[in-house]
Amino acid sequence: MIRTVLSALLSHWRRRPFQLVTLILGLALATALWSGVQAINAEARKSYAAAADVLGGGGVSALTAPAAAPIPVETYVALRRAGWLVSPVIDGWIEGDRGRVRLLGVDPFTLPEASPAAGSLDTDDLAGLVAAGGDMLADPVTAGRLSAFGDRVVPREGLASGLVLTDLTVAAELTGQQGYSRLLIDPVQPLRQAPLDEAAPDLALSEPQTADDLGRLTDSFHLNLTAFGLLSFAVGLFIVNGAVGLAFEQRRSVFRTLRALGVPAGTLVGLLTIELLIFAVIAGAIGILLGYIIAASLLPDVAATLRGLYDASVEGTLTLSPAWWLSGLVIACLGTALAAAGGLLRVARMPPLAPARPRAWAMVSGRAIRSQLLLAGLCLALACLALVAGGGLAGGFVLLGGVLLAAALALPAVLSGLVALAGRSARTALSEWFWADTRQQLPGLSLALMALMLALSANIGVGTMVSSFRQTFTGWLDQRLVSDLYVSARDDAEGGRLRTFLEARAEGVLPIWNTEGDILGAPTEIYGMADHPIYARTWPLLASLPETWARMGRGGGVLVNEQLARREDLSPGDLLDLPGGFRDEILGVYSDYGNPLGQVVIPLQVLTDRYPEAERTDFGVLVGDGGTDDLRRALEGEFGLPADAMTDQAALKAFSLSIFERTFAVTGALNVLTLGVAGVAILTSLLTLASMRLPQLAPLWALGLTRGRLARIEFLRALVLAALTFVLSVPVGLGLAWILLAVINVEAFGWRLPMFVYPLQWLWLGLLSLAAAALAGLWPAVQLARRPPADLIRVFTHER
């Protein structure tokens, strides 16, 4: 019996292959975006762990100098000669193709065997590493990004991604670093050694960096991706829900017949569940494949972003675990269950003698719309609660999700009202029918329209956020990058000579000297600011006390960046404890986009007095009109500075902007994908509806409307609904943008951005959604126009 029943059920899909395609496609797309994002996140986390393992010495602890100052070679030698088995490391960055690459210079002669770097090397590597112009070992993908270094680069499987391993001297030469970044302590030490505070009183024991540190820093980024994956999944589920609901509704007669023939409700539901499970597994598998493609194509951009923003090494390779495959399938099945639960419930409750008429699953009653509106209200209330009471990034995302869901759920009710309003102003019978019929169709299309709404408002919101950010960021860069040329000396002594040299030739020399220290328990950059009028003119302050700049000039206070101010709830006038037991008044808060760390600016003189170890190698130079190239050449000639020690403003700006663009490339791509999924949703809904609408259209045809006219009206209807949905999604999108800029960004990055609106963008998006709707509406319309009249006549002969 079961086989017969199953074949009866499945025959539906044979008759409507397109519906099957819709179902599979929706589920596959939903799974694809979700598992793609998951794959990216997993890959990034794995990279952090590997990098932290190698960079942090894999549990091998290290000695570091205060303020992350370089450790002099003499200190290292003194420690070795005092019996301390320590091994120097230079940790820096070099420019590779498509962004920076982490460079780890090790001393192969003293490297502790327990360190992961030693595990990556074997005896054969030694000669190449320590040869003049020594080898640079990198995993094959990273090696591919080091074309500038020619055949020095040796690809090596198994190295942490995004990392180049070299000999110490090579690292010193490539990074220009004097001294060592840290000294790894061999777990096995000799019998006797001088006390550490005698051999190297300045150094402190530091615990290795762990993956958690990077994880915390990048959490917000990954949460962003996850939210996008979830959104796409939700949009995909709308499609599935629509397709499953339609299939159930169209098979009502089959169900009734089967039940009448004695098939128990439980068996029927069970078989339907099995049928759905099969679809879910197939669609899930397709979705996982698509997800892999999405992840593989997005990962390079994600990697570039993570490198640029957080100094996190992630490489563009994707390895997939069985767990990932399994989770993709599970999420596909869960999604199907979620989307089909309602339909299955209805089948289970259906009395055997229910009417066989496919009574418009679509024609949900006004009550259904009202209950959906109620649900929307609940979502909104939850969102408001999250805004008021909730905190943190999670709260921000609850707010975001609540608003989006509320807007989507309220959409049918709002559209219905708008269409009713339009119907009242109808003059002719035809237009009256048009509006009435549109309103009647609304429930059937509502799921697709809700999906479109989600996609459009997400698009507007994210687009507004990115554009606002870009405008703010560009303007901020213009203000912040005041110097024409940025010059780095190789050591403090050269820095001193450089300063004298520059002061004679430029309009102004602004030392950019800094150190690092713990402020309120977190590592913070401390910069010295020269007393120069240009800062007062250009430095972007968000909040300040009166006479900020005059007081800075007198050496009486500090400026803090927005991140630190928000994190610690600081405002001008508060007192701030600085390392070394100093306490200063906060004079102002400045914006500092793109920096994950807190930052404090103190007057230059104060910096050099309090923290004499601060590096004094970097200078900004105000050159004046067009003298940049001349000065660059003079510096090359006089100091033999390498080209990468001098960066002009334009190059720095271009670099910063390129990081910015890469950061949002992923967001943009996911945005487009979501919109695509919504487009498919509309198309499928219209197509399935079209086949059910013949009974409604036949009488109009009989009254004298041509098939062509009817087709045009149907087409117009699709456009009108899309246009209305678009108009409604604009305010929702703007709300979304506000949440992103004022809540999510603050929580995730520590800065709040002003919001700008870009009506031209909306225009494009509006045209795009109209085009999508037009494309989706065209096919059913054309089919209608070509329908043989006999089909329409047959409507009247069928007893339905």
Added chain:
Amino acid sequence: MNARAFAFVLSLLPLAGFAQGFAGLGSDADGYALPDPATRFVFPEDHGPHPDFRIEWWYVTATLDGADGETYGVQWTLFRNALAPGGDPDRQVWMGHAALSTPDGHVSAERLARGGIGQAGVEAEPFEAWIDEWRMAGPTLSEVTLTAQGADWAYDLGLDADGPFVPQGVEGFSVKSEAGQASHYYLQPFYDVTGTITLPSGPVEVSGEAWLDREWSSQPLTGSQTGWDWISLHLDDGHRLMGYRLREADGGAYTVGTWIAPDGTPDPLEPGELTMTPLRIAEVEGREVPVDWQITLPERDLDIRVEALRDDSWMRTRIPYWEGPVAVTGTHEGRGYLEMSGYAPPRQDD
């Protein structure tokens, strides 16, 4: 000759070096200075490094009696290896080996350091040779303190020479093969030693005698020489005997040495005059190593048995070798050190 530096060179070169005998030691001297028979030693300058040559070592072995009645052996070695010709201090790598033989076992340690930063080096006057905290230093090379340590052992010894430095070969020009490979080579076999060794069980006062080898070269071996067996013996009648057997890939050997009178007068032996015949093979770390030897020098009526105090005197260094104290019995009594290198590890099926 105790050219264990082969291990050192080997550790720095790709394993492909195996194909051409002892890698660096058997390869061309391309660009490095070559030993010259006309060169005469000038002290103390020649106690310092000769960076134009490829390899060089300061090699001390000591046989010691403890206040506890036990016999101990000590090794302290500093190797210099140039990465490139030209003598640039930055392009030198230093390697230290230290070992302590006790009745309970043989422990060894190894240190490496890049040149040019002061982590390791040698100064001729006042004399100091060091790598990390390991040190051999004193007003002159004839009067030095010697110290080294591992994870749970250490030694601090005073070395005082009561005899002259002894050039090897012809006025210090020591030929290593029939093809003419050679090194500059001198000894100080007349050190008296007193001091302390520190064991996990506590310190032990020791005294005895020590032997210094100083040698530098650029390509002392031919490509077909596969390893060597080297002895440095203090005989009870005041004579010293240094001898080595360079093994050829075809099974032959080149055996030479020096018979040294109690006043330090050297008598270089002709190739083949000295014979070294293994009497017993021990399995050490999976390798077949001869630890018991019959040594004859008919010219001096010498027919002795040289027997390792411990079969397992194995240096667990990057490239491992055998080095340990030996007892001398037969026509002459005495003690000394034996070194054996180039014994291939067991074939691994992988």
